[in-house]
Amino acid sequence: MNTNFPKLHNATWPGIVGKGPDSQPVIPFDKMLEMTAAAEVSGNKFDGVDLGLLDPHINIDMSDDDIKRIADKIAGYNLNVGSLVAPIWGGPTLGTDDDRKTFVELVRKACHFGKVLKDHGVRQYGVIRIDSASGPEDWSKDPKKNTQLIAETFRAACDVAADYDEKLAAEGEICWGGMHSWKYMVETLEAVDRPNIGFQADMSHTLLYLLGYNAPEHRILPENYDWSDRATLEKGLKTVTDALRPWTIDFHVAQNDGTVHGTGSHDKTGRHCLATDPNGKLDVAKDAGFWLRDRTGNLTKKFKHICWDGCMFDNEVMYKQQTWNDILAKLVEVRDMHGWSE
Structure with missing residues (x-):
């Protein structure tokens, strides 16, 4: 079956995140575009x-x-733009009142x-990604108040x-306070109580929800879990996805080896592994279906692209x-298994 949705995107920020003076040099934006297009x-x-937007x-x-010049450059590579990451880390939600005002202003920017990109024509779908910009330790000082x-x-x-007719997607990741477990993530989203808030699922990060890193009280997989026990893993994935799928409006395909990782100034979080990594714990294409299909196996079609x-x-x-090329091949595999035509 030939499918043309979801659209297949690459992310530009891996050229920046975990890079810098205390790690490896940043990979230029143009180079990220060039390799994606090639x-x-x-x-x-x-x-x-x-x-x-970093x-x-x-x-x-x-x-x-x-x-507009950025938009022309991207379009020149025959690429579209989807979701945008707001650089909200200068305004931690658990900081001062001024910090929170800065957070909101950075979302506005x-x-x-995104509006300029939409008006240009290069962006026709996608969301604005956010997180709490604060760590689990700060949150745990007073969970109720901080949520x-x-x-x-x-x-x-x-x-x-x-x-701006935009939706915000909060990224579930063990390094963000109030989002560092699947249950806390649901509680935070419910507390927001706005129609344009949702969840951004990243397969690497959400796998760690099952292991209870930074929130052992919500661990799903048993201690000393044997990764060859696929049935237990799938049961755990179903628990997490059933809780968060109704909120999911943005989706990252990724692989994880079950460990945490951080480089440069980035806190330890889910280790993104190569698509071909033999230590990867996920059956990426199959496990993407836990997010892309509902409990009865029907496609949700809640977002137009995957990234x-x-x-x-390194x-x-x-x-x-x-x-x-290997990453693109894995995304094609996901689309072949869970795609549709429009």
């Missing part, structure tokens, strides 16, 4: 990119004309950036995003074109 598998190409790739305060602070900040951000997130790969790996 990837090809059996006639399949990437349809687009998801953008991290220095040094992109200055969130650039002029509209500069944003990301929404404006409310996060929710209050997210509500204000949602109200701003609604003016590969390969944060914190530069030596990222500069190899074969890496991106």
Whole structure:
């Protein structure tokens, strides 16, 4: 069956995240675009990119004309733009009142950036990605109060995003307070109580929800779990996805070897593994179905694209074109199994 949805995207921010003076050099934005556009598998190409609105790739305060130049550049590679990552880490939700105002203002700037891309024509789908910009340790000092602070900040951000007809997707990741377990993530989303808030699932990060990193009280897989026990893994994946799938509006395909990892200034979180990593614990294409299909096996079709997130790969790996060909091949496999035509 020939399918044309979901569209297949690569992420640009792996050229930045985990890089820097205390790690490896940033991979230039143009290079990320070039390698994405050059990837090809059996006639399949990437349809687009998801953008991290992060220095040094992109200055969130650039002029509209500069944003249009970025749009022209991306379109010149025959790529679209999908979701955008708002650079909200300068405004932690569990910081000061001014920090929370900064958070909301950075979301507004990301929404404006997205509007210029929409008006240009290069962006026709996707969301604005956020997180709490605060760690689990800060959150755990007063869980009830801090969940409310996060929710209050997210509500204000949602109200701003609604003016731009944007949805916000909170990324579930063990390094973000109030989002560091599958249950806390649901509680935070419920507390926000806005129609334009949702969840961004990343297969690497959500696998760690099952292991209870940073939230052992919500661990699902048993201690000393034997990864060859596929039935127990699938039961755990079903528990997490049944809880979070109704909220899911953005999706990252990824592999994980069951360990945590951090480089540069990035806190330890789910280790993104290569698509071909023999230590990967997920059957990526099959397990993507837990997110892309409902409890009865029907496609949800709740988002128009899926994206590969390969944060914190070594530069030596990222500069190899074969890496991106392998990633594209895995995304094609997901679409072949769970795609549709429009």
